[in-house]
Amino acid sequence: MTLLIDLFRDSHRVFGSSVASKLPLPDWIRGYSHTSNEVIAKQSSCPPNLDLGEFRAIGHMRSGARIQWQNILVQLYAPTVDFNNIETALVVLQAIGESGPCHDNPESHLRDSHAIVQDEDFARKLLGGLEATLLRFKENWECDIALFTLTSLCNRVMSLANSKTVWLACCDFTRQVRSVARDWAGKLLMKRADSDSEVERKDLHNRILAMALVSSSTFNTDVQHTARVLNDNQSVTEFLEASILIHDHHPTHACTLSPVALVSLQAWRKLCYRYEAAILVYIAIDRSCLDRAVIMVIAIFMALVLGCLRSPYPSEPIVRDG
Numbered sequence: 001m002t003l004l005i006d007l008f009r010d011s012h013r014v015f016g017s018s019v020a021s022k023l024p025l026p027d028w029i030r031g032y033s034h035t036s037n038e039v040i041a042k043q044s045s046c047p048p049n050l051d052l053g054e055f056r057a058i059g060h061m062r063s064g065a066r067i068q069w070q071n072i073l074v075q076l077y078a079p080t081v082d083f084n085n086i087e088t089a090l091v092v093l094q095a096i097g098e099s100g101p102c103h104d105n106p107e108s109h110l111r112d113s114h115a116i117v118q119d120e121d122f123a124r125k126l127l128g129g130l131e132a133t134l135l136r137f138k139e140n141w142e143c144d145i146a147l148f149t150l151t152s153l154c155n156r157v158m159s160l161a162n163s164k165t166v167w168l169a170c171c172d173f174t175r176q177v178r179s180v181a182r183d184w185a186g187k188l189l190m191k192r193a194d195s196d197s198e199v200e201r202k203d204l205h206n207r208i209l210a211m212a213l214v215s216s217s218t219f220n221t222d223v224q225h226t227a228r229v230l231n232d233n234q235s236v237t238e239f240l241e242a243s244i245l246i247h248d249h250h251p252t253h254a255c256t257l258s259p260v261a262l263v264s265l266q267a268w269r270k271l272c273y274r275y276e277a278a279i280l281v282y283i284a285i286d287r288s289c290l291d292r293a294v295i296m297v298i299a300i301f302m303a304l305v306l307g308c309l310r311s312p313y314p315s316e317p318i319v320r321d322g
Contacts, residue, residue, distance in 0.1 A: 032062040068095040076129025084146040096156040117160040144210035159222040174218035181214040212245035213264040233289040240293035
């Protein structure tokens with residue numbers, strides 16, 4: 001997770017302050033050597049965009065290599081942190097992506113930080129927490145950071161678990177997230193077509209990109225699970241749709257994106273290379289998966305030009321009067 005650490009060299013982009021380098025949050029996100037007592041002692045350094053409870057919870061989340069996943073589980077069921085905050089997203093992504101020490105069982109391929117995820121009961125409980133958290137955010141079209149964080153957690157559980165039951169449950173959850181993201185992308189596209197404000201259109205443009213990146217992130221599993229997530233024509237169509245939206249909406253200069261968007265954009269580029277051969281095979285056998293994605297693009301274009309077509313996503317038909 002070197003990329004996340006590098007992003008904090010420009011920490012003012014995350015915390016919106018020239019004094020961000022003096023705050024403890026970047027250090028708490030980078031490492032797990034701090035203790036809970038140190039977190040409590042640093043409460044006077046809480047930035048203005050966080051309340052004290054959330055500040056402490058973010059600090060506690062990585063206050064020990066072996067308890068990071070357990071702390072994340074607590075926040076899923078009894079949240080003090082806001083999963084739609086950039087600070088929460090970065091601390092979670094760093095915690096689940098960093099290898100960590102290997103002292104307890106040097107012969108194991110798992111590091112001490114992640115061994116708990118191979119406990120099937122723990123993994124099931126974590127997935128239950130992910131679903132409960134998704135229910136809290138799914139009705140909010142500004143929830144892209146939360147959706148990406150939850151998807152990243154699920155993908156990491158899938159890569160660490162050794163239970164087929166857990167793998168199937170992870171695939172089911174990512175499909176749920178993808179459905180939410182696609183639904184919001186369709187609504188936001190039509191909302192942008194309706195808007196007369198340039199400022200609002202620009203904001204919606206970025207939101208559409210964010211939802212498309214969330215949709216693509218649901219495919220970002222380990223190579224061994226590729227056939228589980230890209231397993232039929234519909235999944236291929238959904239990946240192609242997300243890819244088209246990302247291509248059409250991402251800015252020329254990536255430096256204007258948030259850290260989470262940068263991470264997910266880079267992940268999407270890698271996925272395109274990984275899935276290219278498999279997608280070409282699907283298209284050669286039955287090109288309807290490509291046709292549906294192209295139809296979506298045409299529907300979007302006509303909606304923007306004419307402003308009178310239905311949403312490109314059949315799950316949510318939206319007809320504009322007049």
